Amino acid sequence: MPLDTAAAAIFAANRAQGAVKFDVKREDGVTRRGRLHESGSLRVRFPSPEADGLSAVFINTAGGIAGGDRFDSEIAAGAGTRLTLTTAAAEKVYRAAAAPAQIRIALKAEANAHLCWLPQETILFDRARVTRSIDIDLADSASLLLCEIVVFGRAAMGEKMLSGEFVDRWRLRRGGKLVFAETVRLDGDIGMMLARPAVAGGAAAIGTALIVPGDEALVQRIRDTAPRFRGEVGISAWNGIAMARFCAQDGARLRADMMAVLGCASGTALPRLWLA
Amino acid sequence: MIITASPMLTTTSSTDEAAPADAALSAAQGAALYRLMTWLSPAFPVGAFSYSSGIEWAVEAGDIVDAPTLQDWLCAMLRHGAGFCDAVLLAHAHRAAAAQDHAALGEVAELACAYAPSRERHLETTAQGRAFIEIARAAWHSARLDAAISACDGMTAYPVAVGLVSAAHGVPLAATLHGFLHAVVSNWISAGSRLVPLGQTASQRLIAALEPVVIGTGARALIASLDDLGGATFRADLAGMRHEAQYTRLFRS
Numbered sequence: 001m002p003l004d005t006a007a008a009a010i011f012a013a014n015r016a017q018g019a020v021k022f023d024v025k026r027e028d029g030v031t032r033r034g035r036l037h038e039s040g041s042l043r044v045r046f047p048s049p050e051a052d053g054l055s056a057v058f059i060n061t062a063g064g065i066a067g068g069d070r071f072d073s074e075i076a077a078g079a080g081t082r083l084t085l086t087t088a089a090a091e092k093v094y095r096a097a098a099a100p101a102q103i104r105i106a107l108k109a110e111a112n113a114h115l116c117w118l119p120q121e122t123i124l125f126d127r128a129r130v131t132r133s134i135d136i137d138l139a140d141s142a143s144l145l146l147c148e149i150v151v152f153g154r155a156a157m158g159e160k161m162l163s164g165e166f167v168d169r170w171r172l173r174r175g176g177k178l179v180f181a182e183t184v185r186l187d188g189d190i191g192m193m194l195a196r197p198a199v200a201g202g203a204a205a206i207g208t209a210l211i212v213p214g215d216e217a218l219v220q221r222i223r224d225t226a227p228r229f230r231g232e233v234g235i236s237a238w239n240g241i242a243m244a245r246f247c248a249q250d251g252a253r254l255r256a257d258m259m260a261v262l263g264c265a266s267g268t269a270l271p272r273l274w275l276a
Numbered sequence: 277m278i279i280t281a282s283p284m285l286t287t288t289s290s291t292d293e294a295a296p297a298d299a300a301l302s303a304a305q306g307a308a309l310y311r312l313m314t315w316l317s318p319a320f321p322v323g324a325f326s327y328s329s330g331i332e333w334a335v336e337a338g339d340i341v342d343a344p345t346l347q348d349w350l351c352a353m354l355r356h357g358a359g360f361c362d363a364v365l366l367a368h369a370h371r372a373a374a375a376q377d378h379a380a381l382g383e384v385a386e387l388a389c390a391y392a393p394s395r396e397r398h399l400e401t402t403a404q405g406r407a408f409i410e411i412a413r414a415a416w417h418s419a420r421l422d423a424a425i426s427a428c429d430g431m432t433a434y435p436v437a438v439g440l441v442s443a444a445h446g447v448p449l450a451a452t453l454h455g456f457l458h459a460v461v462s463n464w465i466s467a468g469s470r471l472v473p474l475g476q477t478a479s480q481r482l483i484a485a486l487e488p489v490v491i492g493t494g495a496r497a498l499i500a501s502l503d504d505l506g507g508a509t510f511r512a513d514l515a516g517m518r519h520e521a522q523y524t525r526l527f528r529s
Contacts, residue, residue, distance in 0.1 A: 167506060169503075169506075171390075172390075177386075178386050178387065178389075178390040179390055180390055181387055181390040181391045182391065182393065183505050183506035183507070184506060184507070184508055185356075185505075185506025185507060185508060186508045193356065193508060196348060196352045197334075197339045197340075197345070197348065197349060197352075197511060198334075198339075198348070198349045198352035198353055198356075198357065198509045198511055198512040199352055199356060199508050199509055199510060199511060199512075200508075200510055200511060201339070201511050203510075206510050219520075223521055232511070232514055233514075234394070234513065234514040234515075234516070234517030234518050235517060236393075236394035236395045236396070236516075236517045236520060237395060238392070238394070238395035238398045238399075239390070239398065243393070243394070245393070245510060245513050245514055245517060247510050247511055247514060
């Protein structure tokens with residue numbers, strides 16, 4: 001076997017694969033877990049039961065994401081359930097030699113379900129390559145709180161992401177209708193792109209939150225907290241949804257702003273893991 | 277103007293390069309140029325002048341203070357923002373309408389209406405698109421127009437409207453794309469130059485300086501799949517959102 005083919009085979013054999021699939025149902029007035037499927041290095045744990053909702057925590061036992069890895073999550077919140085999803089730690093995406101890592105997330109919320117997708121931040125190391133898709137399918141009466149934070153390099157360690165690839169494709173359907181679509185695409189000389197004022201103005205962290213339903217009253221509540229923000233925050237509502245966008249010098253500032261916005265949007269407490 | 281624009285309107289560029297400078301346009305080329313210049317002129321009543329795509333906030337916030345900062349902002353919006361994304365959506369709407377593939381056209385139409393980063397940017401693309409379709413129906417009707425419009429089910433964002441009307445009139449895609457990007461960037465410069473403010477000569481220098489960016493963005497959009505859609509102008513999006521709460525405003529976005 002030629003050396004490069006052998007190296008490629010070893011590389012492929014060492015790539016992490018992980019999948020989590022489960023649903024929750026409402027039984028006797030509380031949210032209960034239905035069938036759960038876990039495989040590879042992606043695991044999910046259900047800590048202490050809460051009032052009438054359920055919390056789930058994702059754990060990546062591979063300890064990070066490298067090029068060629070593949071992770072799939074498919075979660076459905078049945079009618080009338082309350083489900084909050086988060087991650088046990090910030091996800092690190094390491095330098096990739098060739099193929100990008102692929103992350104696929106599919107979320108579904110049926111009638112009157114309340115679904116929160118609140119993972120901790122994703123940290124992209126220099127020369128990381130990752131392609132992610134998030135597809136959300138909401139019933140008309142379902143509600144959603146979703147956030148994602150991406151940090152380009154560990155600023156506290158003096159690290160920066162200079163090049164690599166980050167593609168993040170979001171599609172949100174409500175009652176079958178596409179109400180929000182966006183693909184973030186950064187590749188090549190990412191350091192130079194992020195420096196441009198219309199892109200990130202040199203910021204090292206970006207974030208987005210989607211809130212459904214979202215209206216002008218919510219927008220006003222969030223705007224009223226503006227003096228407390230540590231980075232830049234924008235908020236807007238249209239098509240029955242609200243979207244908040246964040247840009248900050250580092251992950252810590254962005255996380256504080258995200259918590260302030262989510263606090264305005266949600267009656268429920270944020271995952272305790274966020275506060276650690 | 278007509279001489280330099282004519283090679284764009286044909287599909288085979290290699291022979292055009294060698295065409296004599298006084299070569300006449302065919303009837304179809306002449307019609308295509310006439311229509312594109314009409315539809316994408318600032319005088320075409322879609323209300324383009326009333327939108328700034330967040331530039332009004334960027335000037336207020338001090339991100340845009342002069343010609344070089346405006347140029348850098350617009351360059352990013354063309355390459356990594358609304359310019360490239362709208363061009364890709366236009367290209368796919370044009371192809372679907374030209375092939376009379378109404379299912380594909382309906383999908384692009386839905387995607388284009390959902391692909392907005394804030395309320396005012398959503399208004400900007402849907403209101404201009406709707407106006408473009410209404411004027412096309414009233415003044416520029418063609419046999420294939422109604423079927424293409426009904427395939428969109430009321431969802432005609434501006435690039436989709438331009439793409440489908442051009443296709444229904446047999447106007448070539450590449451020329452439409454470049455014309456559209458020229459209209460978009462000219463409108464941004466017009467807004468920026470009123471707000472900074474910049475003189476007419478500085479504005480013209482900007483349009484000239486951005487020519488290669490427009491050509492490059494149009495060329496990328498021409499070969500992009502819908503999966504290649506994507507951008508990164510987070511702070512331009514923030515500007516669009518913060519514009520909603522701007523105290524004194526001339527523009528609707």
